[in-house]
Amino acid sequence: MIKNINVALIGNPNTGKTSVFNALTGLNQKVGNYPGITVEKKQGSCRLDRITKARILDLPGTYSLNASSMDESVVVELLLNKNDPDFPDVAVVVTDVENLKRNLLLFTQIKDLEIPTVLVINMSDQMQRKGIKIDIEKLEEKLITSVVLVSTRQNSGVEKLKQILIDYRSISTLPILDPTTIDQDYFENLGKAFPNQSLYKLWLVITQDVNFTKLERQKVPDSTQFKTQSQSYLKKLQQRETIKRYQSINQILKETYRVNREEATDLRSKLDNLLIHKFWGYVIFFMILLIIFQAIFDWSSVPMDFIDSSFARMSEWIKTQMPAGILTDLIAEGVVSGLGGIVIFIPQIAFLFLFISILEETGYMSRVVFLMDRGLRKFGLSGKSVVPLISGTACAIPAVMATRNIENWKERLITILVVPFTTCSARLPVYMILISLVIPNDRLLGINYQGLTLMGLYLIGFLMAIVSASILNRLLKSPNKSYFVVEMPNYKLPLLKNVAITVWEKTRSFVVEAGKIILAISILLWFMASFGPGEKFSNAEQIITQQYSNEALNDLELENKIASFKLENSYIGILGKTIEPIILPLGYDWKIGIALISSFAAREVFVGTLATIYSVERDAEETIKTRMAGETRSDGSRLFNLPTGISLMLFYAFAMQCMSTLAIVKKETNSWKWPGIQLFSMTIIAYLSALMAYQILK
Amino acid sequence: MEIFQYTVAIFLGLWALYYLIRKFRPKNKPATVQGCGRGCGC
Amino acid sequence: MFPLDQLAIGQKAIIESIETDFLPLKLIEMGCLPGNEISLLHLAPFRDPLYLKIDEAHLAIRKDVARYIMVKPLMDD
Numbered sequence: 001m002i003k004n005i006n007v008a009l010i011g012n013p014n015t016g017k018t019s020v021f022n023a024l025t026g027l028n029q030k031v032g033n034y035p036g037i038t039v040e041k042k043q044g045s046c047r048l049d050r051i052t053k054a055r056i057l058d059l060p061g062t063y064s065l066n067a068s069s070m071d072e073s074v075v076v077e078l079l080l081n082k083n084d085p086d087f088p089d090v091a092v093v094v095t096d097v098e099n100l101k102r103n104l105l106l107f108t109q110i111k112d113l114e115i116p117t118v119l120v121i122n123m124s125d126q127m128q129r130k131g132i133k134i135d136i137e138k139l140e141e142k143l144i145t146s147v148v149l150v151s152t153r154q155n156s157g158v159e160k161l162k163q164i165l166i167d168y169r170s171i172s173t174l175p176i177l178d179p180t181t182i183d184q185d186y187f188e189n190l191g192k193a194f195p196n197q198s199l200y201k202l203w204l205v206i207t208q209d210v211n212f213t214k215l216e217r218q219k220v221p222d223s224t225q226f227k228t229q230s231q232s233y234l235k236k237l238q239q240r241e242t243i244k245r246y247q248s249i250n251q252i253l254k255e256t257y258r259v260n261r262e263e264a265t266d267l268r269s270k271l272d273n274l275l276i277h278k279f280w281g282y283v284i285f286f287m288i289l290l291i292i293f294q295a296i297f298d299w300s301s302v303p304m305d306f307i308d309s310s311f312a313r314m315s316e317w318i319k320t321q322m323p324a325g326i327l328t329d330l331i332a333e334g335v336v337s338g339l340g341g342i343v344i345f346i347p348q349i350a351f352l353f354l355f356i357s358i359l360e361e362t363g364y365m366s367r368v369v370f371l372m373d374r375g376l377r378k379f380g381l382s383g384k385s386v387v388p389l390i391s392g393t394a395c396a397i398p399a400v401m402a403t404r405n406i407e408n409w410k411e412r413l414i415t416i417l418v419v420p421f422t423t424c425s426a427r428l429p430v431y432m433i434l435i436s437l438v439i440p441n442d443r444l445l446g447i448n449y450q451g452l453t454l455m456g457l458y459l460i461g462f463l464m465a466i467v468s469a470s471i472l473n474r475l476l477k478s479p480n481k482s483y484f485v486v487e488m489p490n491y492k493l494p495l496l497k498n499v500a501i502t503v504w505e506k507t508r509s510f511v512v513e514a515g516k517i518i519l520a521i522s523i524l525l526w527f528m529a530s531f532g533p534g535e536k537f538s539n540a541e542q543i544i545t546q547q548y549s550n551e552a553l554n555d556l557e558l559e560n561k562i563a564s565f566k567l568e569n570s571y572i573g574i575l576g577k578t579i580e581p582i583i584l585p586l587g588y589d590w591k592i593g594i595a596l597i598s599s600f601a602a603r604e605v606f607v608g609t610l611a612t613i614y615s616v617e618r619d620a621e622e623t624i625k626t627r628m629a630g631e632t633r634s635d636g637s638r639l640f641n642l643p644t645g646i647s648l649m650l651f652y653a654f655a656m657q658c659m660s661t662l663a664i665v666k667k668e669t670n671s672w673k674w675p676g677i678q679l680f681s682m683t684i685i686a687y688l689s690a691l692m693a694y695q696i697l698k
Numbered sequence: 699m700e701i702f703q704y705t706v707a708i709f710l711g712l713w714a715l716y717y718l719i720r721k722f723r724p725k726n727k728p729a730t731v732q733g734c735g736r737g738c739g740c
Numbered sequence: 741m742f743p744l745d746q747l748a749i750g751q752k753a754i755i756e757s758i759e760t761d762f763l764p765l766k767l768i769e770m771g772c773l774p775g776n777e778i779s780l781l782h783l784a785p786f787r788d789p790l791y792l793k794i795d796e797a798h799l800a801i802r803k804d805v806a807r808y809i810m811v812k813p814l815m816d817d
Contacts, residue, residue: 063766063769064765064769066765068765068766098796099797100796101771101796102770102771102797105769232761235765239760239765246771246773269781272791276782276784323699325699327702328703330707330711369800370791370800371784373789373800374785374786374788374789375785484789484802485766485770485800485801487797487798487799488798517717519714520713520718523710523714524711524714524718
């Protein structure tokens with residue numbers, strides 16, 4: 001009979017909590033979301049001995065139980081709810097050896113919830129280098145618990161931790177702080193009103209929404225009389241609690257913790273002097289950006305081309321191997337191309353997260369936040385918007401998710417709203433084919449026009465993001481004060497295992513999350529393109545065969561004619577015709593209209609759709625290009641001329657043509673209002689600038 | 699064979715429709731819970 | 741005694757008082773309490789944000805918050 005126990009890992013950010021989690025669980029972990037909210041929920045399992053299995057929950061990093069963000073509130077909610085299936089049998093507080101004092105604040109709070117709580121002091125390999133000595137036995141005695149020194153880097157201490165977890169019942173649940181020392185009257189009254197209840201737990205429930213108002217809380221029966229106290233009074237009490245805790249922690253550490261500053265070597269100040277230098281700091285940051293872009297656009301092009309051609313081949317293979325019929329067509333044309341549209345982004349997303357996780361693991365990212373905060377704040381963004389803005393150049397979806405650690409709601413919202421303007425890689429295939437069609441492949445002073453145009457499109461996207469951010473900054477009201485507090489962690493070498501797990505997890509969740517949406521939309525688009533109402537669609541073959549009966553067309557040409565005629569009369573073709581009057585002033589015809597509509601699944605579908613419309617083999621770019629170049633208007637002029645090309649590029653640069661992003665924005669803001677506003681205003685901007693470009697250049 | 703192909707194709711189509719509707723439909727859970735990071739006018 | 745944002749780089753000081761209504765609790769929890777030692781390590785351009793060492797913690801805050809922390813500089817010892 002195997003015994004299951006619930007273990008919760010809790011700790012400050014930057015204490016290597018995730019490393020401890022990875023050391024315990026390895027790849028036996030899964031990442032999901034807490035129901036209804038977008039906070040990441042990391043769970044894993046670990047066999048402690050032959051008969052005990054631990055379910056380990058890696059709770060979001062938090063500095064204290066006084067929650068001030070969604071992530072932190074998850075921790076409090078769980079620890080206050082005994083009925084939660086994840087409620088821990090034993091809590092493990094992970095601290096790091098250098099910031100023990102601050103980390104113990106959280107430890108004492110959790111201990112006071114009367115849950116068996118083990119203290120893990122991580123990064124113990126740093127002790128000697130930093131000149132730190134800890135009297136573990138005495139610390140155990142003072143904190144009334146077991147203390148384990150762990151080094152995930154040297155893989156020491158983890159076994160001992162497992163042994164302690166097996167025997168968790170022997171850990172004392174005695175609290176450390178007596179709440180009545182915070183405010184005697186208040187807490188004595190509280191105790192009288194709710195006898196037999198832990199005062200600290202009651203107090204946490206009451207103060208839960210002092211810092212964080214929109215929380216779903218479990219109700220304390222009639223706690224109203226204690227909440228009538230003004231918020232600022234409650235906040236004062238919270239501060240007094242913090243002070244009290246620090247007093248007792250200082251007392252404990254005085255007897256158990258020694259630091260010999262002489263022995264400490266100062267890597268931090270040396271690196272800081274360079275990395276946040278007023279000039280060199282920025283130079284280094286932009287160099288790193290260059291490398292990241294190089295990786296995303298250059299290095300990943302090799303695997304991307306391979307994926308692209310593999311999927312095209314797979315589609316062909318399915319067509320020849322499976323019995324002909326509607327399902328075969330759906331799989332070959334709808335499902336496989338839909339899947340290909342997702343898989344092709346894996347190299348870019350993986351590279352992106354490789355760099356971001358290395359930069360975060362080393363502690364460099366906080367320095368970037370520090371460097372960029374002032375500049376970005378002018379536009380209503382935050383230093384913490386840097387990561388989303390960089391991620392946005394690969395894909396807006398991970399970028400929107402990366403905004404979670406921006407504390408200030410207004411800054412977070414503005415970041416979410418403007419991030420889709422940055423040139424995501426789905427726009428790249430569209431730009432590529434349009435540029436090669438309408439921009440001459442000439443050089444001026446050694447600079448290639450086509451390359452210049454591409455760079456211009458990247459700049460224009462970024463500029464639009466900044467401009468709309470500053471407009472939003474003026475429009476949006478925010479009663480919030482600044483809550484910008486960034487910890488500047490020590491520089492560390494990244495742990496390969498952590499980086500690998502992050503890259504794997506993020507890439508996987510991108511493929512699964514965005515993938516299902518893109519797949520579903522591709523399937524629907526296929527249906528809309530493969531069926532149509534009325535005679536014209538069903539009798540397409542007859543009509544075309546008759547029409548061209550006196551021209552000598554070979555079978556292939558005839559087939560192509562039939563296919564385009566069918567598309568024209570399919571549901572999606574009719575849709576394209578319907579919107580033609582609206583897009584005519586931009587220089588587009590109904591065929592481009594179809595491509596615009598199907599681009600809502602994902603922008604890069606543009607090329608594929610045009611390929612279908614011009615009935616050429618998918619992905620034979622040269623032939624699509626020749627066909628597109630040969631397309632004419634009713635007056636005989638070229639359809640894809642410079643004005644139409646520029647107009648299309650601007651439209652794709654600004655339009656919100658990505659349902660998956662809208663879905664993520666909806667999820668992250670929990671309202672239809674913001675994705676609605678995004679869709680509406682971005683489309684207007686796109687339409688107007690495309691209109692202007694076409695009418696001026698025409 | 700023909701019928702089999704039709705059935706599976708329609709099934710896939712219905713799944714896609716169902717999935718998208720479910721994904722984009724406003725949840726009827728209490729929408730106030732997370733909304734935004736903090737107390738603010740949203 | 742003067743507000744924290746007027747401290748010079750490299751200067752050490754003692755936190756004299758804090759205006760609790762304007763400071764995020766998180767800052768206080770990280771050790772920004774009267775009596776603790778504070779030093780200004782770096783400034784970003786335009787003297788904002790400020791990179792501080794408070795007690796043991798290294799962190800960055802914005803100028804608009806730093807204004808609410810009153811400090812008394814320590815003489816070089």
